[in-house]
Amino acid sequence: MKFSFVISLQNTKFNAIALKENLQQNLEKLKKLSYDGVELAIRDPSTVNIDEMNALLNKNNFTVCAIGTGQAFVEDGLSLTHPDPNIRAYAINRIKKFINLASNIMGKPKIIIGLIRGMKKTNVNAENYFYKSMQDILLEAEKYKIDILIEPINRYETDFINNIHEALIFIRKLNHPRLLLLADTFHMNIEEPNVWQSLEICKEKLGHIHVADTNRWAPGYGHFEWDIFSQTLKKISYSGWISGEMLPKPSEDEAISHTITLLRSLFS
């Protein structure tokens, strides 16, 4: 098992990000706590200086396990299911830029399709648009050998793919070896009929995990059952990345230190 924490390269309206801006300073914090790597949240890959970033990652001997794309939706209004074909095309193109960026970064990070998929609302074509957008994205993913993750997100943040069962339907329908599932403990606690059974049914496709407690504070500050979580991951032989994605609660520094302490104790 390898452990990472999310750093946003820029400030953002999305509040479940404990570390933001100043990549160098935040990488040093994670390094000091013996994290194995980092997950990045990036709004627009074209604003990233790849050489500078790789130099920083190299200096800290850090790989990037995944890249979150949600800010392209939250800040720029891009979505893979948007009724306007131009905005859809723009969103697909943005994800292709993410794939290209990932292919040039240490660790060949997986690209997360979370909020960027957009919301259905009254759009009866949303599912069809999503399917077509993903087919296009997966061609690019195959070309650059980058994995793509679909993340179920709770009903208060989106109305489209809220639980693991719904994500698996799309993943099976698209049927592509590069398409995997991201399970997030905060969302699962709200949406899954049984968190442990859901982890078991998706084990073949489980490619990444986000952790936060039930209140989106650091693990250990809510009532998520972390012992059963670790037992279940051992049972399904998950050996990938577990990444901390949470509010800066109880504080930014406590969030990053308590997350790694708990994870190491669960999986030692």
Ligand SMILES: [Mn+2]
């Ligand atoms: Mn998440």
